[in-house]
Each structure stands twice: as C-alpha cells, then as structure tokens.
Amino acid sequence: MKNILISLLGTTLDKGFKENRWERWRPSVAICQHEDLLIDEYHLLFPTKFLRLANRISKDINIVSPETKVILHQLDFKDAWDFEEVYTGLLDFLEHFDFHKEEDHYLFNITTGTHVAQICIYLLTESRRFPGDLIQTSPVKLNVAGSYSIIDLDLSKYDKxxxxxxxxxxxxxxxxxxxxxxxxxxxxxxxxxxxxxxxxxxxxxxxxxxxxxxxxxxxxxxxxxxxxxxxxxxxxxxxxxxxxxxxxxxxxxxxxxxxxxxxxxxxxxxxxxxxxxxxxxxxxxxxxxxxxxxxxxxxxxxxxxxxxxxxxxxxxxxxxxxxxxxxxxxxxxxxxxxxxxxxxxxxxxxxLPGLSDRPEDIEPNIEYELKRYAEKTGDVIRFNKEARSAFLNFAASTDAKWEANFRDLNGAIIRLCTLALGGRITIDILNEEIKRLKSLWDTDKFNHKDELKDKYGHIIDIEQYDLFDRIQLKEVLKICNKSKSLSDAGRKLFAVSRLEKASANDSDRLKKYLAKFNLTWDSVARMN
Ligand SMILES: Nc1ncnc2c1ncn2[C@@H]1O[C@H](COP(=O)(O)OP(=O)(O)OP(=O)(O)O)[C@@H](O)[C@H]1O
Ligand SMILES: [Mg+2]
Missing domain, CATH: 3.40.50.300 (P-loop containing nucleotide triphosphate hydrolases)
Incomplete structure (x- = not known):
C-alpha cells in the first residue's frame, strides 16, 4: 500500500531559504524525515503568491526523501479564515482527486493551515469525503524531524x-x-x-x-x-x-x-x-x-x-x-x-409488560415503593423476614393477578406501610393485605378493558359491543371464570332450562354464545 499525503503549505513555519533552514523544524519537510513513515506521493497545496516557497519545500523534500514524489497544487483562498470558502475549496479539490481507497493509504496533514482549514479537514475526514486518516506532527527538541501521530476518526475503535x-x-x-x-x-x-x-x-x-x-x-x-x-x-x-x-x-x-x-x-x-x-x-x-x-x-x-x-x-x-x-x-x-x-x-x-410477566422485578419494585413511602412520609418501614418471603411468594404466584399492575403494587405497599406499627410489616398485616388484593381482583374482573382475549390471542375491546351485550357478556365471563370446565359453567348458566330439559346441551349453548365474540373456552379459561 502506498502512503499518499495531502498537506497545506505552512506559510509561516515552512519559511526559509537560507542554509540555516535545516536547523529548524519545518512541518512540510519534517513529515518526510521519519524512518518509519515513507510518503510515496505528496500533494502539497499552496497559495499562488507562495510559489517560490512551495518549490523550495518540494526540492528539500526530495533531498530528505528521494523516493517521495511531490505534486504541487495551487489553491487560493481570498480569506483563509472564511469557513464557507475554505470548506468548498477543499471539497472541490477532493472531489477531483482520484482516490483508490482499496489500494492506497491516504493521510491528510492537519498541522499546517489556519484553524478554519484544520476544522474543515476534520469535517471532511469525519464525513468520509476524504477517505483516509489525519496526521498530526509536532516539533521535538534537538530533533528536526519532530514527531507524528496518525489519528483514525472511527471513534468506536477507541476503547476509552x-x-x-x-x-x-x-x-x-x-x-x-x-x-x-x-x-x-x-x-x-x-x-x-x-x-x-x-x-x-x-x-x-x-x-x-x-x-x-x-x-x-x-x-x-x-x-x-x-x-x-x-x-x-x-x-x-x-x-x-x-x-x-x-x-x-x-x-x-x-x-x-x-x-x-x-x-x-x-x-x-x-x-x-x-x-x-x-x-x-x-x-x-x-x-x-x-x-x-x-x-x-x-x-x-x-x-x-x-x-x-x-x-x-x-x-x-x-x-x-x-x-x-x-x-x-x-x-x-x-x-x-x-x-x-x-x-x-x-x-x-x-x-410494556404487566407486572405478572416480570415476577423477578417485583422485589426491586417493592424496595423502590418502600423507599418512596419513606421519602413521602419520613417513616422507614421494613418487612419482617417471614412477611417478606410470604409476600414475595404470593406476589410471584398465579394467585397474584396484578391487574392494575403498579397501581396495585403501590396501593398494597401504602396500605401495608400505613398499618405497620413500629415500622415493621408483620405476617398478620400481610395476610390481611393478600386477602384484600385477592378480593379486589375477583370483583374487579372484566372491568379492565385489556383483560379479554379472543381465540387468536388478540385483546377484545369490549366497548365495541352494545351495552346490552356487554352486560350479559361480563356476567357470563364471571361465571366461566369461577368454573372448572365448560360443562360446569354451562350447568350454572343454564340451570333453569336444564331442569325443564328444554335445551339439549349446556356446553354447546355456551360454546355457541362465546363464539359470537370470537371466544372459546380456552381463551376464556386463560384468564383464570
Ligand atoms: N416502574 C415503576 N415502578 C414503580 N411504580 C411505577 C412504575 N411505573 C409506574 N409506576 C406507578 O404506577 C402508577 C401507574 O403508572 P402509569 O400511570 O404510568 O401507568 P399507565 O400504563 O399509564 O396506566 P393507564 O393505562 O391506566 O394510563 C403510577 O402511580 C406510577 O407512578
Ligand atoms: Mg396512562
């Protein structure tokens, strides 16, 4: 791979025509004085009025590094501190440059040029309009070659x-x-x-x-x-x-x-x-x-x-x-x-998943709620050991429906904390709360709009039905929910007509009723 460098002439630092110029660090020459960095092709951009200096530098480069082929390009800016002008000037140059990214390694020197030019070079490199790396050089005492470092702008490569x-x-x-x-x-x-x-x-x-x-x-x-x-x-x-x-x-x-x-x-x-x-x-x-x-x-x-x-x-x-x-x-x-x-x-x-889909998160959330309670009221409340493990067991069990999710958990913790005399939640207080939660979920069933799912697992929006159907459906579902099987629910729902033997099969009747809403026994039973 050839190293191909683009660099702006340093109109101040590169100056000098006398013999003693060799005693100073001149960035455009020094970059070719490193044993471990061979520049094969050197594109030096210079303003017209510095043609003489550019020629001098070109010859000096040939002295220190005869293998380097220097190509001079005239590039004039009316105002080298005008961002727009410098950026477009450099962009034009790059657009006409014949890059062979796969074969050669390109370097842009950011040591020389105005700060504006350096920023433009940086932006052009970052946006890959210049498909290479930046090179930065600096003077070192007692060594005219100075030092150099190559900066790869792919930030993800830097561990820190x-x-x-x-x-x-x-x-x-x-x-x-x-x-x-x-x-x-x-x-x-x-x-x-x-x-x-x-x-x-x-x-x-x-x-x-x-x-x-x-x-x-x-x-x-x-x-x-x-x-x-x-x-x-x-x-x-x-x-x-x-x-x-x-x-x-x-x-x-x-x-x-x-x-x-x-x-x-x-x-x-x-x-x-x-x-x-x-x-x-x-x-x-x-x-x-x-x-x-x-x-x-x-x-x-x-x-x-x-x-x-x-x-x-x-x-x-x-x-x-x-x-x-x-x-x-x-x-x-x-x-x-x-x-x-x-x-x-x-x-x-x-x-967002419901709380019952993330049982392992109940504990950290309980901690969080206790902390919040303490912040609000100034009372630091703790579970005793027995109560804590009983609550965690219950909270992660299928008995705990957490139908209103964090609202239920918030409510439970607030009640537990309020009743905890002496700052401790005991097993008695806890058992009372568990009872309360269970009955809450029992009576509240089907009032939650998101609960009901059809046979495809899609949530059914019960509000889409007439109030007439809604009232009946809710009651039917409540019975289903309390029943062991389709025939058990059928027996309860059609108890009267069953006695009169007016209708053949309770299970069948219930199945047909549910089907009107795209429901099956399985989809209803899943709610248990
Ligand atoms: N990660 C959480 N940890 C603890 N409490 C939470 C968390 N997320 C929400 N809460 C609390 O739970 C209650 C309900 O939360 P929120 O109002 O954000 O729910 P929602 O999904 O918008 O409910 P809805 O569908 O009814 O509008 C709020 O009091 C909220 O502060
Ligand atoms: Mg909300």
Missing amino acids: IAARYARESKDDITFLKSGIETKNKKFNELIERIELVALRTKDPILLTGPTGAGKSRLARRIFELKKLKASVKGKFVEIECGTIRGDAAMSALFGHKKGAFTGAVSDRPGLLKTADKGIVFLDEIGELGLDEQVMLLRAIEEKKFFSVGADKESESDFQLICGTNRDLHQRVKVGLFREDLLARINLWTFK
Whole structure:
C-alpha cells in the first residue's frame, strides 16, 4: 500500500531559504524525515503568491526523501479564515482527486493551515469525503524531524471513548427505570431499546401495555431524559383523550379563537401549541374522536393546524408520544380509529409488560415503593423476614393477578406501610393485605378493558359491543371464570332450562354464545 499525503503549505513555519533552514523544524519537510513513515506521493497545496516557497519545500523534500514524489497544487483562498470558502475549496479539490481507497493509504496533514482549514479537514475526514486518516506532527527538541501521530476518526475503535459512551447510555437507562434495578431480561432489553430510540428520534412513539404498566410515567421520563440531553426545549404536555369529547376536544388540543363558540371568551392556544418544541403525550389515544384524529395526523405531518374559529393556521413543532391499552388495529377494523393515523404513530411501538410477566422485578419494585413511602412520609418501614418471603411468594404466584399492575403494587405497599406499627410489616398485616388484593381482583374482573382475549390471542375491546351485550357478556365471563370446565359453567348458566330439559346441551349453548365474540373456552379459561 502506498502512503499518499495531502498537506497545506505552512506559510509561516515552512519559511526559509537560507542554509540555516535545516536547523529548524519545518512541518512540510519534517513529515518526510521519519524512518518509519515513507510518503510515496505528496500533494502539497499552496497559495499562488507562495510559489517560490512551495518549490523550495518540494526540492528539500526530495533531498530528505528521494523516493517521495511531490505534486504541487495551487489553491487560493481570498480569506483563509472564511469557513464557507475554505470548506468548498477543499471539497472541490477532493472531489477531483482520484482516490483508490482499496489500494492506497491516504493521510491528510492537519498541522499546517489556519484553524478554519484544520476544522474543515476534520469535517471532511469525519464525513468520509476524504477517505483516509489525519496526521498530526509536532516539533521535538534537538530533533528536526519532530514527531507524528496518525489519528483514525472511527471513534468506536477507541476503547476509552467507547467505554464512556457505554457508561452514559447505562446511566440513561437507569434514569428511564427511575433507578430501579430490574432483572427481567426482556424488560431491560425493551428499556435499552427505548433509550436508544428516544434520544435519536423526533418521530412519534407509541407505548402500549396494560393499565398501570407505567406508560404515562415512562412518557414523562423520556421527556425528562431528552431535556437533560438538551434534545427538547419545550414543555411536556399530557392529556387523557378519554376525558375530552367533541368541541371541547378540538379546542383543548388545537386551541380556539375568542368567540369561536359560546363560552369561548378569550383565545386559547391549545395543548399542541403549548408543547411547541416539546412533547405531547396523548394517553388513551384510542379514545380520540375521528375528527380530532384527522386534525392530529395533519399536525404531525405538516406541523400545522387550524384552531377552532381561526382563519390562519397555527404552527407547532412537537414530538408525539401516545399511550394505549387497547388494540388499535381492532379499533381500525370497527371504524373507530383511522388507519392512516395508526400507520403514522405505529413507527416506534413499545409494549410494556404487566407486572405478572416480570415476577423477578417485583422485589426491586417493592424496595423502590418502600423507599418512596419513606421519602413521602419520613417513616422507614421494613418487612419482617417471614412477611417478606410470604409476600414475595404470593406476589410471584398465579394467585397474584396484578391487574392494575403498579397501581396495585403501590396501593398494597401504602396500605401495608400505613398499618405497620413500629415500622415493621408483620405476617398478620400481610395476610390481611393478600386477602384484600385477592378480593379486589375477583370483583374487579372484566372491568379492565385489556383483560379479554379472543381465540387468536388478540385483546377484545369490549366497548365495541352494545351495552346490552356487554352486560350479559361480563356476567357470563364471571361465571366461566369461577368454573372448572365448560360443562360446569354451562350447568350454572343454564340451570333453569336444564331442569325443564328444554335445551339439549349446556356446553354447546355456551360454546355457541362465546363464539359470537370470537371466544372459546380456552381463551376464556386463560384468564383464570
Ligand atoms: N416502574 C415503576 N415502578 C414503580 N411504580 C411505577 C412504575 N411505573 C409506574 N409506576 C406507578 O404506577 C402508577 C401507574 O403508572 P402509569 O400511570 O404510568 O401507568 P399507565 O400504563 O399509564 O396506566 P393507564 O393505562 O391506566 O394510563 C403510577 O402511580 C406510577 O407512578
Ligand atoms: Mg396512562
């Protein structure tokens, strides 16, 4: 491989025509005075008015290194400190240069030239417009050759820098997890990926997962992390889409003009505008009305929207994070959610697991909750040994449904701590709490929208059915849930007609009923 060097003439440091010039370190000559570095081809760029010096240097190079072929190129800058001029001048030169990357090794000398030239050379190398390495030389006492070092700009090759990036990213991941040392591999990988994406993208992010899994909280953490890294300037604005409807929704999101409707007594900017250069978190995005969905899509794509009653468009450059515990594809199917909006927000989708899918994380989360309780109330509460292991056993067992996930865990710890006299949670207090949790999950069953899954494993959004069907279905499911088998449930549900022998087979009737909702006994029994 030949070493091919490009270098700018050092109009100050290279100066000298007298014999004593050999006693000084002259960067353009010295670079050819190293025994372990043979420059085969030397492209020396010089300003026209320094032609004489360039010729002198060229001859001197030939004296110290006869093997080196020097090629002179005239390159003039009106102002060697003008970034634009220097950058384009160098870029033009490189674009006309005949590089053979595979065969030769290219070096660009950053010792000579103005600081602006050095920055430009650096940028051109970093962006691979110059396909080689940088070389930096410096004087050394009693040695006219000085020293040199070759800088490879591929940062990933430097162990210390790579370790530093890895450490920073680890800190960010811990930040997203609120410092909780979670052990579940899948969850940790998910957060790692979220960290990577969140810091790089301004595109929409969709957080899915069951209620209480921490979607809203994660959205806020993402914002805080981005703020810390100065990648957002604006505010974090959050809205629960289920709480706004019709005109109120339009005006809450997009704002309104004074007098746009009765009650619009003054201008209102709207949440999207308030979140300019920041983040809008739309929780329960599935609940957003169809009209608002159309406006939102345009606001994401064009960053423009009309406030209610306005004749001029508002502009806002925000990042969107959405949360949902519903199956949005299912909502598209039944016409409640726009397919184009889903496609747009479905670019980065992260599904947060429920607590029961991460049993190994229950312990660190309990610790975290105890710490939070202590911070809030000043009371440091501990489990006694027996109670702790009993709680952990219960928490990771199939009895523990954690239907509202962290909300259930928060609630349990707060109750346990409040009842713990003398700062200790005893087995009695714990058993009482376990009973309370069990009955909570029993009575609450089917009130959670995300619980019901069809025979394909897709979450069924029960709200899509008429209230009439919903009431009946919920009761049927409750019975199924308390029954050992399909025929057991059938017997209970059709107890009266069974006695009258009016109908042939209870199991069959139940099976047919469930099938109307794409449900099977298995899919219902899975909920047990
Ligand atoms: N990793 C966590 N550790 C401890 N507590 C958490 C964690 N994540 C969330 N929480 C707490 O659990 C509660 C519910 O969290 P959050 O509101 O983020 O859930 P969500 O997924 O948005 O629920 P929903 O679907 O009902 O909106 C909050 O009080 C939150 O502070
Ligand atoms: Mg939420």
